[in-house]
Amino acid sequence: MDTSAWMDVALQKAEESLKAGEVPVGCLFIYNNQVIATGNNTVNETCNATRHAEINCIDQVLKFYVIVTVEPCIMCMSALLQLQIRSIVYGCANDRFGGCISVLEVPKFYDSKIMIQGNIKGEKAMRLLQDFYKGVNPNAPESKVKKGRNTKGTSSTHTENK
């Protein structure tokens, strides 16, 4: 990671702050050598003394939404809710473990306002799973091939909006 190159970018953000009459601080969140959030102070703009560059970045990363090919399981749903993810878009339903609606409606335990949308290109996601459990992939667990997870032709079609 080239910290000094990234610092140049952060300094640019700080300069933007200065131009806008804010305390000149810039901030970047970097993951895998990519910027995932940028921020500068917006205390004056917002009349809120807490709006430091870092807080603005945090708000940005918390605004991300999750795109996942299969409905998250109960565990992952609980994890996502604890992280206060705003929105989840998934492909096919997860009849085995689904934590949005299929097996257990986890959001209702967390009185959450999360937006959930299902069945976006669900057939394709389902086909991948079916191929995996049919044993096309050598890493597929043997027992599950027989059990045939999600292979009942149920590319369940429901759209959840909560």
Next chain:
Amino acid sequence: MTSPKNVKARKMETATRSWTAKPILSSDFTEAPPLQEVYVGVLKQRKDTSTAIKSISTILPGFAHLKRCSNGKLLLAPLHSDELSREKGHDISLGENQLKTQLKERGFDLSLLEEKFQMTKVPAKAPRTKIQASEASKIWPVNFHPDQTVESLIDGSIFNDDCLYAIERIMSLVIKVARLEAVGDERCTGATAIVDPEDGRILAVAAAKIDRHPMWHAAMLAVDLIARLHGGGAWKLNDEECKETKEQTDAIEEDKFGDESTDPNVTTEDQILKRLRRIKRRYEEETPLCYPKSLASLKFPVQTSLETQVVRKGRRNNGAKIENSRQKECEDNAKKCGPYLCTVLMEPCPLCAMALLHSRVARIFYGTANQSVGVLGSKTILHSVPGLNHRYRVWSGILERECRQIVEEIDARRSRS
């Protein structure tokens, strides 16, 4: 080992035990069985009873869980036919005359019965427990064969005193760990121990540390410690605290690489055996794995087997006795928490409960209920939800008072900080 003195000491313990292990069972086992409305024909003469039973059972089979005739009353048919209703898409009830025609058409001798049919309520489903059966038979005599496993869960005889004492000692450790280290929130907090029931070895102990990572609930950490024991692990637990561990991990990584260098998709018998042997060795040399590391200095309870009467055979994966056909299964188990049992301070949240389910834990013992998001009894009973591919057994109430107290203590600590 079992000197008379020891036995006496244990007896004392029994007498003073302040808690009971309450099985968390699905409502199928705990609720009063639902009732359904049925038509009943009154026999004119008792001597016709067996003729009538034989005839009605062939014409309108069903009610397998009930005695077909009781006190001169013959069960004829349900008032609401599920089958018919499903066909028509709405609730259909069977009329008395309709039923009479049906019976006559199929050759039932209506003259055996009084002219007017009666309507009554009978248990709709077969009772699952002795308690349900005795409740149900107050309404109508039932056919019931108790399931010994279920009964032993309900009456507590599944555990002997040694076993309960061992569970208590593990929970005492969990309480100690929680008091020292747990950082959770109101939705999930406390500590977890994962134990091999065969020899009672404590494999992993962890305290919640959500101040360090939002997913670091106690059970999530414990599962990753077990993964580490099995040659994996996702989080670099303790590495920042202990250089030694890091070196150890590196050695393990190398070891692992050596094993799988040829083709990661092909696992030979030899490789599996090697791996299992290594796991076995780690069992002996490295357990209990602790997070945070400082917990290793605690005094751990002596090992006692926690096997109960109802134990599946041939499920061990410690290398010595694996058969060819079970290789894959063994290998799968080695990635999970196999037949282990798990002791947690507070009823797990959905994250922890499902993590333990994915990890194939066999039994969970918890101390106190988690009113806000607990899914092993409070908000729902996860292990009775249909469709899941693994079921663990769950008990609550282990050192309940002490556990509740410590949860309050941790809460107070959090609000102070």
